[in-house]
Amino acid sequence: MKLKNYLNLLYPLIALAVFFAVWLIAAEIIKIEVILPHPAQAFKQLLLLVKTMDFWTAIGHTLLRTFISFFISMSLALLLAALSSLFKPVYFLLSPLVIISRAVPTMSVILLSLIWFTSDITPMFIAFLIVFPMLYAGFYSAINNIDKDLIEMSKLYKVSKRIIVTKFYIPYIMPSFFDSVRSAISLNVKLIIAAEVLSQTRHSMGVMMQISKQYLDTASLIAWTIAAIVLSYLLEIAVAVLKKLCVRWK
Amino acid sequence: MKFIDINKSYGDIKVLTDFNLELIDNKINCIIGPSGCGKTTILNIVAELTEYQGKVEREQKGISYIFQNNRLLPNLNVQDNLEYVLSTIEKDKNERMKKIDKILDIVELAQRRKAYPHELSGGMQQRVSMARAFIYPSQILLMDEPFKGLDIALKKKLIAAFLKLWQQDNKTVIFVTHDVDEALLLADKIVLLSPNAEILLNVDIDIERDKRSLSHAKISALRNRIYQNF
Numbered sequence: 001m002k003l004k005n006y007l008n009l010l011y012p013l014i015a016l017a018v019f020f021a022v023w024l025i026a027a028e029i030i031k032i033e034v035i036l037p038h039p040a041q042a043f044k045q046l047l048l049l050v051k052t053m054d055f056w057t058a059i060g061h062t063l064l065r066t067f068i069s070f071f072i073s074m075s076l077a078l079l080l081a082a083l084s085s086l087f088k089p090v091y092f093l094l095s096p097l098v099i100i101s102r103a104v105p106t107m108s109v110i111l112l113s114l115i116w117f118t119s120d121i122t123p124m125f126i127a128f129l130i131v132f133p134m135l136y137a138g139f140y141s142a143i144n145n146i147d148k149d150l151i152e153m154s155k156l157y158k159v160s161k162r163i164i165v166t167k168f169y170i171p172y173i174m175p176s177f178f179d180s181v182r183s184a185i186s187l188n189v190k191l192i193i194a195a196e197v198l199s200q201t202r203h204s205m206g207v208m209m210q211i212s213k214q215y216l217d218t219a220s221l222i223a224w225t226i227a228a229i230v231l232s233y234l235l236e237i238a239v240a241v242l243k244k245l246c247v248r249w250k
Numbered sequence: 251m252k253f254i255d256i257n258k259s260y261g262d263i264k265v266l267t268d269f270n271l272e273l274i275d276n277k278i279n280c281i282i283g284p285s286g287c288g289k290t291t292i293l294n295i296v297a298e299l300t301e302y303q304g305k306v307e308r309e310q311k312g313i314s315y316i317f318q319n320n321r322l323l324p325n326l327n328v329q330d331n332l333e334y335v336l337s338t339i340e341k342d343k344n345e346r347m348k349k350i351d352k353i354l355d356i357v358e359l360a361q362r363r364k365a366y367p368h369e370l371s372g373g374m375q376q377r378v379s380m381a382r383a384f385i386y387p388s389q390i391l392l393m394d395e396p397f398k399g400l401d402i403a404l405k406k407k408l409i410a411a412f413l414k415l416w417q418q419d420n421k422t423v424i425f426v427t428h429d430v431d432e433a434l435l436l437a438d439k440i441v442l443l444s445p446n447a448e449i450l451l452n453v454d455i456d457i458e459r460d461k462r463s464l465s466h467a468k469i470s471a472l473r474n475r476i477y478q479n480f
């Protein structure tokens with residue numbers, strides 16, 4: 001391993017150490033467990049939680065909601081980005097929708113969807129409303145940033161559409177596709193959890209956090225937060241690994 | 251091949267004005283001129299990559315183009331970049347591989363066939379671009395400063411590879427450069443353009459290529475003529 005690789009490993013560890021040091025010192029100064037529990041306390045709580053069935057049920061359901069809403073956002077974004085690159089009218093039709101959906105206050109959407117949907121659907125709907133335009137914009141710009149010179153070259157050599165798409169377009173946009181997905185997936189987790197809190201979704205990390213708060217069980221709340229961070233991080237790593245497997249040329 | 255009353259502008263910039271020129275088919279036609287005079291534009295007009303007024307008369311079909319910026323696909327390795335332009339025409343995978351093997355030997359890149367463009371030096375990328383132009387079945391070859399930025403040894407090698415490939419099927423070549431000496435050693439016809447693309451000289455050279463050198467009396471006379479006009 002080169003020095004650079006060691007440093008790449010070292011920096012996050014240092015950052016983590018600093019974070020925990022600050023937490024520890026703050027907890028020592030404040031000395032009120034309800035406001036800021038000791039890190040050890042939070043991890044002890046996490047270890048207790050991990051042994052309960054409720055913990056895994058909540059995580060499983062939240063994860064399932066994340067996957068469903070993300071899959072729908074991603075598929076639709078991909079489809080519509082491809083269509084609007086091919087047909088300008090689709091692009092012009094979609095761009096105001098995307099702008100509006102970005103401008104609408106998240107809270108009003110949450111309240112509205114609480115009226116319209118069950119508490120099970122609401123988190124997915126909200127995550128979709130925010131993640132879909134983000135992914136759509138990312139995919140659209142990836143498709144439209146394809147090097148025009150290379151398209152020209154392909155046409156000059158009379159390469160068939162099928163080969164242009166399979167050997168050039170798809171592999172060419174793959175890296176930016178994964179980059180968009182990677183930043184959207186952890187946002188998706190956060191949105192689902194936030195919406196779960198507000199819509200009181202049964203079997204959810206959001207509601208578990210809410211309950212901890214009601215009982216002033218701050219250590220549990222932080223334990224759940226750590227679980228959520230680890231979940232997002234693992235999802236991002238999974239995407240990064242997929243990218244490594246699919247993109248061998250960068 | 252004939253250019254008839256070609257007019258071409260980019261917005262307000264007029265590049266070609268009533269441009270007329272006849273080139274020799276199956277020979278190496280060399281267009282030289284200062285940077286920005288419109289050489290690349292002329293190649294793009296032949297390749298139909300840009301809009302223009304007027305007419306290009308040509309009987310030959312199929313165009314290969316060695317672009318000024320190599321235009322290799324970054325996501326494909328050397329071998330796959332070559333196969334990319336071949337697979338639509340040549341359905342037989344074995345035939346494709348035979349052709350690729352042969353051409354990679356000539357441009358001396360057989361060892362690097364699995365390398366991606368970003369792993370190659372500029373000179374190697376130029377060689378891949380040349381290999382691609384020759385592997386594609388075409389009667390016309392456009393070359394935009396293909397030997398630019400190479401050191402002398404590499405340039406010699408690449409020019410030798412080019413001549414070897416060209417002699418196989420004598421494509422009609424339009425070879426654009428601003429290097430006069432390159433042109434003198436390779437061209438059957440030299441066309442010198444002014445900064446606004448007027449034809450200053452249009453000379454056919456009928457000296458055998460392997461008898462040429464810059465000290466050859468006729469060549470050096472022509473060289474002087476070109477430099478007086480440049």
Ligand SMILES: Nc1ncnc2c1ncn2[C@@H]1O[C@H](COP(=O)(O)OP(=O)(O)O)[C@@H](O)[C@H]1O
Pocket residue numbers: 260263265283284285286287288289290291292
């Ligand atoms: N796509 C373009 N848009 C606007 N101007 C261009 C474009 N391509 C070339 N030009 C202009 O046209 C002139 C001729 O360009 P070009 O044919 O590339 O010259 P050369 O290849 O001889 O250096 C230059 O002044 C250049 O700035």
Ligand SMILES: [Mg+2]
Pocket residue numbers: 286289290291318394
């Ligand atoms: Mg040029």
